[in-house]
Amino acid sequence: MDKVMSNKKMIALYVLPSLLLILAVVYIPIVLTGYYGLNEWNGIGSMKFVGLDNYQRLLKDSVFWDSAKHSLLLAVFSLISLIVYLAIAMVLAAKLRGANLFRKIYLIPMLLSSVAIAQLWLKIYHPTSGIMNTLLESLGVDNPPAWLAEPSLVLFALFIPILWQYAGFYILIYYAALKNIPTSLEEAAKIDGATSIQIAYKIKLPLVMEVLKVTVVLAVVGSLKYFDLIYVMTNGGPNGASEVMASYMYRTAFKSYDFGYGSAIGFALLIICLVATWVIRKLTETKDTIQYS
């Protein structure tokens, strides 16, 4: 086996199929998207090369920057919610009765498809017959808002199901990371008289730091490119109040038939995601990583 693995030709052979596949369905389309962004194209017929016009238009497009702002806001909220998830995971990882059950409960939203979640929350937010407003009315709130129709509320109303959808995923990751910490460390700290808060801060947090960094990147990039629930629940409306970059891209390309500009938006989205990833890696860079032993 060692012989096979040290053979350069064999390595190439094994790597090739998936490399070709990923080139064909990921990297080549990305390059093509960048190229389409340089053209004026309605999706049918011939393209007209317009150079950087689309990208220039993008820089001045207030709708795009508004949608970028919305995406960024979602990223900020995702980051804040990560702290909550970590706290929940710490509680669950402690030897607690019923923790196992709770872990499963938190995970279930992740198993539902986005569209099912969207339908569920559409019912919850329904302005007259939804649970939310029925509840508010029974609590004595007069004329509760129509959550998905108020431009000032709609974005936050959408954040709740989006964060809820991914809660189980992050809790599970943190839970696994916390379970990996040898119990001997915790026991030693206890003997030295550390409180559970001190244990959480001084021992558990540094030890799951690497995992934390990964989830920060996942949450930020995931938020920036987010599409599903917003597309189904509001389609970016009303009046673009819940438009995010991906939904704006979709709308431009597939509804306005402006594939050139749509591709430019897609490419800009890619660059923004790459920059965000790079910045996060830089900011969270540490010289020495703490290890167990």
Place this chain on the structure above:
Amino acid sequence: MFKKWTVLLLTLCLVLVAAGCGSKNENEENNGGAAEAGAKVTVNFMHLWPEGVSAGQNKIVNQIINEYQKEHTNVTIKQEVLDNEQYKNKLKVLSASNQLPDVGVTWAAGFLQPYVDGKLFAPVDDLLGGELKDKFVAGTTEAYNIGGSTYALPLEFNIAPVYYNKAIFEKYNLKAPTTYAEFQNVVKTLVDNGVAPIALGNKDRWTGSLWYMYLAERFAGQETVAKAIKGEESFKNADLTKAATEVQKLVDDKAFVKGFNGLSNEEAKSEFLNGNAAMYLMGTWELPNFTTNEDIPKEFRDSVGFFKFPAVDGGKGNANSWVGGPGVGLFVSENSKVKDEAKKFVEYFVSKWGEQSVTGAGVIPATKVDTSKLQLPQLYIDLFNEMNQASSITLFADVQMKANAAETHLNMIQALFGKAATPEKFADEHDAAIKKGS
């Protein structure tokens, strides 16, 4: 990013699939060429009536195809069925790779334009002069006419009446309004009694567009509206501005259900079906739900009536003018290898579709049908007769405009209803988008 990759991947797959189909066609064609005339031909037909979603239409399509194949034993019609949105996307992908089916379904005006510009659809004027001459309801084929040639033959025709719940109207002693003042009174009475007057799902935006188009027609007249959409008249026209202002006045009067800008058309429809809202402005494609659909309680179906959108005092339009438009039509691909066979099939299909679709699917066909011999629900017959008396038809705005302008129109409709745009801004944005001409 992931979403985009999926879309691209999907596109890629479709292209591959399309390329596969295409090369097969060529092989068949080569084989066919070797044999003498009258040899086997395959006509590929792509449509959007899947069995699950449009059972009625699907059955009719299969019937017609079977009959046609029986009469023309050398012809095989190969169907490809997709859902509405997928259909639109696939048609686009196929056209980019020049692999359109021989016969397919298209929409009118704005949707048709790029395909005609790209010389992808064949003119079907010759069919209009033949067997199908004078068979179409006046004004239906015009929507498929671009630059003097007709590029598709319409199958359906829809107009939009205001449906209302007779039971609710009776309860509050209301009558179907015949003037706009009466209509305003109906709205006011319902609001005073805590009933939502109008079900509107403006998340979908074209639903609100119907209201605006009616008000625009009633205030400014059909010609002015048509000119404005063509770019020959400004939307700043005093009458058109009045219409936009009136929309916001209706919103202020709480005429529409709560949260209408966040509701989809389906959700709004269920408000009407549940008796929570008293009125619902929608196309005649909803007729089966109010007449024959067994899933909806009979009690409700019997209590649905309709009225014409009332004329406005001093307005230039009249109550016999409808907002509506042809639904889908059939096109023949310009690059089809079996163009003649395809045209013959289209001719046959359109001539059979009329009567069968009335009884089988409850839609209003674009061809003339003698309803006196058929057993039909009264609501249907009444609407059918109204349509034959129509003085003019104002086409659905988003169908008429080019894709980009249509998108602006729809966005501005939502903004206007949501009071995020003033009637002035509404007019400016429209003029700018239409002038841009894409």
